[in-house]
Amino acid sequence: MANKNKTILLFVVFVIVTFLLIKSPQTSSLPQKIALNLSRLPLKLVGLSLIPFESAVNFNRILGEATLLKKENQQLKLYLMQLQEAAAQNSRLRELLGFKQSSPFALVIARVISFDASNIRRSLVIDKGRNYKIRIGNPVITSDGMVGVVAEVGNSASRILLISDTDFSIAAKVKRSNAIGIISGSLEGVCKLKYLDLDDDIQRGDEIISSGENSRFPAGIPIGTVTDISKEQSGLTVFAVVKPKVRLSALEEVLVIINY
Amino acid sequence: MWFYLFASIFIFLETAFFNHFQFFSVKPNLILLLVTIFSFYFNFDKLKVVLFCLFCGFLKDIFSIASFGTHMFIFSCLGISLSYISQKFLRYNWIFIIPLFILATIGQGVIYVAIQDFFFGGDLSLASLPWKTLILEIIYGLVIFFIFFKVIKRCVIDRLL
Incomplete structure (x- = not known):
């Protein structure tokens, strides 16, 4: 009986505490931030352990992709040369017209080390954080398009809110x-x-x-x-x-x- | 202790390993499966169940973008309910874990939507429950259950009970 009362008491206390935690997301995100920093290495290890296995399974596909990428790389190099020439010309013309030089994007390349633990929320963790000047609210993209926005930043890892999440x-x-x-x-x-x-x-x-x-x-x-x-x-x-x-x-x- | 160790390993598998083996963009909910198994076998000790559910919820919360405390709340509600159901209505037969897991998966979705509605006033309703995701989660979870359950039972449950 005493054990039952203890359980009920514990449950009631816990309900009040979790309600307070959920109600104030800013103060309660501290454990998530700590975990973000501490879990970077184990997450990376678990994720990276699969790479040799995946490479072996997809060997033929990777070989085909490598050949295609080599060809594409050569075309892109040529295209880059043309673009550099055009950019230089654009810069000269802007100077002549007195326009302010627009700064290009400053990008940080990051590796995805884990995804959200829940199936109904969509976020991922990358292996770069404050050390690389990443801040909350920074946009995240790939060469194909939009991925999401930085939602939490640790020293060496950040959590990205994906465009498919309800909060985005x-x-x-x-x-x-x-x-x-x-x-x-x-x-x-x-x-x-x-x-x-x-x-x-x-x-x-x-x-x-x-x-x-x-x-x-x-x-x-x-x-x-x-x-x-x-x-x-x-x-x-x-x-x-x-x-x-x-x-x-x-x-x-x-x-x-x-x-x- | 063994279950706590399993939960700690499973959270890393869920977030970093099973992303490579997604089934229609859904990965197995290993922690929920563990919560169901624990609540079923240790239904006589509710305190033990609540503490384990809190631990699992804590792990899930720190590896998710959801507000901290959400999974702690969901899992302990589920743990208490599942242990009550299994104590009152079910016998000690592993086959009953299957309906319990299905119930837990749907319950998880319902409680999540309720929390969102209550705290954040979103336009979420029971009609907007992610049924497709929940069904896929049940299927994938049960596949994993059939693969690993005998190992967990032989190594841990049989020794503890």
């Missing part, structure tokens, strides 16, 4: 028609472009890009493609289901924009 939301637009909405995730991990007007010009296959109106993300970063369009339950607005350009569940490396 930024302004985005339809590239073809400039119709503006808010892109956010859902519990199922599906991205939706919400709050579009009923008469907005949007159709399946349209490309969605960041609008730049939210200062967190530079404009023009590809987000995904429209796969479906439906009316909201209220009937006042329309939402589009967006398939992300980046395969979020299979990310290995990402780029963090630390300055733009």
Whole structure:
């Protein structure tokens, strides 16, 4: 009986404490920050242990990819030379016209070391943090498009909130028609472009890009493609289901924009 | 102690290893499986169950973007309920872990949505439960259960009970 009372008391105390913790996310995130720093090495070890195994299984595919990449690399080198020439010309012309030189993105390349422990939340941990000048709110991309935003920063690791998470939301637009909405995730991990007007010009296959109106993300970063369009339950607005350009569940490396 | 060790290993497997073996973007919920097994076999000692669930919830919370305390709350609610159900209605037969795990997975989703609604006032409702994810989680979890359960039972449960 005493044991039963003790259990009930413990449970009640625990419910109150967890309610307080959940209610104040800023103060309660301390254990998560500590874990972010401490778990970097074991997570990296567990993740890296699979690389030789994966390489052996996918040997033929990797070989084919390497050949293709070599060819692409040569083409890109040529293209880079042309671009450098164009950039130099652009710079000279800007100087002549008196424009301020626009600074390019400052990027940090980071390796993904783990994903969220829950299946209904979408985040990942990268192996770079404050040491590389990464700050909360920095946009995260790959060469294909948008990945998410930095949500927590430790000294040597950071947690990224993915675009498919329920807490993510930024302004985005339809590239073809400039119709503006808010892109956010859902519990199922599906991205939706919400709050579009009923008469907005949007159709399946349209490309969605960041609008730049939210200062967190530079404009023009590809987000995904429209796969479906439906009316909201209220009937006042329309939402589009967006398939992300980046395969979020299979990310290995990402780029963090630390300055733009 | 063995179960605590298993939980600590499983959290690393869940976050860093099973990403490479996702099934329709879903990985097995090993910690929930462990919570179910523990609640089933140690249903006579609720205090033990709550403490283990708190530990598992703590691990899950520090490796997730969800607000700290969310999983601690979810798991201990589930632990208490599952141990009560198994003590009152079930016999000591491992086959009953399967319906308990299905119940736990759905319960986890329901409690999560309720917490979101209560604390953050989102537009989430029971209708917006991620059913596809939960069903895939159940299937994948049960596959893992059939692979590893005999090992866990022989190495740990049979020695403890």
